[in-house]
Amino acid sequence: MSIWTRISDAIAALANGESLALVFEKLRTPPERSVAFTIAVIALSAKMAKADGLVTRDEVTAIREVFQIAREDEAGAARVFNLARQDVAGFEDYARKIRAMFGESGTCYCDLMEGLFHIAMADGTYHPAEDAFLQRVAEIFGLPEAEFRSLRSRFVPDAVPDPYTVLGVRPDMSLADIRAVWKRMIRESHPDAMIARGVPAEAVKLAEKRMVDLNRAWEEIQEARG
Template identity: 75%
Template sequence: MSIWTRITAAVAALAKGEPLSAVFDHLRAPPERSVGFAIAVIALGAKMAKADGRVTRDEVAAFREVFQIAKEDEAGAARVFDLARQDVAGFEDYARKIRAMFGQDDEALCDLMEGLFHIAMADGTYHPNEDDFLARVAGIFDVPEARFRQLRSRFVPDAAPDPYDVLGVPHDASMDDIRTAWRTLVRDTHPDRMMARGLPEEALKLAESRMAAINRAWEDIQHDRGVS
């Protein structure tokens, strides 16, 4: 059974008149988290798409990139997107329910933030309203500000990403500490670890782009410090 078949079933199970946000109350068990993760990214992505006042083809295409949506599953994904966009509940309500669904799994919430940054940057611009949206979601998710900056530095091209921010270490950190941080991030970005946190297999493209950024930051720091 594909992730999109399971998503369609989860949405169909909502009682008549229940908003899409109610689905997160039923998806807290680990086997169901992959469904919850996919719906969360699509739902918050739909809310964010309204933040800059428009929904572009690039933003819609970004969902396909993150989740590798097959042609036959596009209608199901579009339905979730439209349900979230039309729901009168604010994005804060969605974010709080998603936070409750994942509980103390902070890494899964950061994975979700990463998907939202990917969507925000799909059209090549980072609107101030999108930044405000993502910062407020990160606050509800209890994502530390340093971690939020770390995520933003990898996606927003207002300047070359600071490799120290990408690895989440201070500029005066020792090479041993930086190496430890790099190895930890590489380990946490392994597809098996990410799937264990609730990412659906279809969303593992996030791991590819994250791993590339982590390794590039490590290489840049080594080069800057003259260490091979």
């Protein structure tokens, strides 16, 4: 059974007029978590689109890129997106439901935020409303400010990314300690680790850019320290 069939089944189980946010209360354990992850990214991206008041073709394409949506599954993805846009529940309610579902699994929130940043930057512009939206979502998820800055620096090209910010480390840390952080982040980015924490196989490609950014940051720090 494809993930999109499972998503359709989850949505169909909602009574007429019920909030899409209720889906997250029913999808707490694997393999249902991968369904919830997919719905979460698409639903929050729909709410984010309302935040800046514009849905572009680039953003829709970005959603397809994150999940490698086949042509026959586009209708299912569009239904999730439209349900979220029309839902009276606010994005903060969605974020709290997602936090309740995933608990203290911090790495999974980074995975989810990466999908949102990718979609936010699809049109080449990072709107102030999108920044405020993503900061608030990260706050509800319990992501430390350093992790949010790390994510932002890897996606938003408003300055040359600082390698220390990318890795979420301090410049006064020893090279050995920084290397330990880099190795942990690379380990957490392995496809098997991502799937184990609920990221659907369709979205594992999110880690490709992350791996490039992390390795570049580590190399820059090594070079700078001689």
